[in-house]
Amino acid sequence: MRKSSPLPREFYAQDTLEVARSLIGKLLVHRIENLILSGFIVEAEAYVGPDDRASHASRGLTRRTAPMFGPPGFAYVYLIYGMYYCFNVVTEKEGYPAAVLIRSLEPHQGIIEMREKRKVTSIKELTNGPGKLCQALGITKDMNGRDLCSSDLWIEEGREPGKIGQGIRIGVHYAREWKDKPWRFFETGSEYLSR
DNA sequence: TATTGGATCGCC
DNA sequence: GCGATCCAATAG
Numbered sequence: 774m775r776k777s778s779p780l781p782r783e784f785y786a787q788d789t790l791e792v793a794r795s796l797i798g799k800l801l802v803h804r805i806e807n808l809i810l811s812g813f814i815v816e817a818e819a820y821v822g823p824d825d826r827a828s829h830a831s832r833g834l835t836r837r838t839a840p841m842f843g844p845p846g847f848a849y850v851y852l853i854y855g856m857y858y859c860f861n862v863v864t865e866k867e868g869y870p871a872a873v874l875i876r877s878l879e880p881h882q883g884i885i886e887m888r889e890k891r892k893v894t895s896i897k898e899l900t901n902g903p904g905k906l907c908q909a910l911g912i913t914k915d916m917n918g919r920d921l922c923s924s925d926l927w928i929e930e931g932r933e934p935g936k937i938g939q940g941i942r943i944g945v946h947y948a949r950e951w952k953d954k955p956w957r958f959f960e961t962g963s964e965y966l967s968r
Numbered sequence: 969t970a971t972t973g974g975a976t977c978g979c980c
Numbered sequence: 981g982c983g984a985t986c987c988a989a990t991a992g
Contacts (some may be wrong), residue, residue, distance in 0.1 A: 818975070829988095837988055854976050855985030861975085874975055904976050944975055964978070968977090 776909040777802070779927035785845035789864040789871040793819040796862075796957045798934030801878060803910045804925040810886060812878030812900050813931045816966050818942045818944045820861070821871045825946035830870030840918050841870040848926060850907070850917040856902030860912050862921060862928070876943070876957070877901045879965040880909070904966040936961040943967065 780799070785792060788925040795797070802811040819829035821839075829851070830841045840849040840863055849872050861872040878900035880887060887899045887909040900906035907913070921927050938961040945952050959966055 811970085820975075829975080832989075835989070851975085854974060855987070857976050859975060876975085884982065902976070909979075 777929045779922050779929055782844075782846040782886075782922050785862060785864050785921070786866060787864065789819045789873060789957045790956060791863070792864045793817045793873045793956065794939075796873060796875070797937050797958055798931050800929050800931035801875060801906075801910070802882075802927055802929060803912060805911055807963060808883060808886060810883035811881045811926050812875075812906065812910070813881055814875055814928075815934075815963040816876040816957070818874045818876055818958070819864075819871070819956040820874065821956065823870055824888070824951075825948075825954075826951040827942060827945035827954070828870070828872075829957050830872075830882070837868065843867055843874050843918075846920065846922045848916050848921055850912060850914060850919075850920040852914060853904065853953075858907040858913055859903045860907050874903060875906065876903050876959075877923060877962065877965055877967045878906050878909075897964055901965050934960050936962070 791894055796817045797812050799814050829838045834842050845866040847863045853859050861874045863872045865871045877946050880899050891909050900909045919926050938959050939955050940957050941953050942957045
């Protein structure tokens with residue numbers, strides 16, 4: 774069995790679209806003491822630069838968006854609609870605001886515990902959405918700004934993904950001409966994609 | 969200090 | 981299709 778290790782910071786330092794595409798098939802892991810909760814990434818979206826109106830960073834550097842302007846390989850976690858968290862990985866060089874939103878996972882380790890956290894039994898409903906996967910893996914505001922290269926939350930090599938599809942991002946109708954950018958990547962045919 | 973609205977979800 | 985629920989970002 775190969776020793777698991779976090780992807781290096783250079784992985785995150787690349788072009789954001791490249792990172793988003795490359796993340797499909799990788800394994801997102803959260804270790805809570807002796808418990809391992811993980812899932813293969815099957816869907817991710819890129820939020821790129823200061824002009825992308827769909828991105829929080831288009832409003833500039835604020836308290837909330839600070840992690841997006843920071844160095845690559847760190848987590849950007851925020852509360853949405855007052856009740857769910859969304860998990861992103863910060864990309865590109867420090868000072869350039871960009872990140873990839875992890876939208877859905879194929880559950881791997883800790884499925885019993887994920888069911889308890891999610892209050893649902895169907896495996897397909899555990900992590901098929903950005904808010905759901907944070908709930909399943911126990912990702913909260915506490916992980917905002919966490920270093921994915923040296924903490925209990927990380928991404929490692931997973932499995933070879935199937936065919937990768939590309940399309941427009943979800944839930945960004947307000948983003949004017951940026952709403953139609955095909956910056957969402959997903960594993961075609963996966964049963965674990967978000968709605 | 970007050971108002972607004974959202975990178976969602978689950979139920980009607 | 982719609983309400984829940986709260987905080988950051990703005991406006992005043």
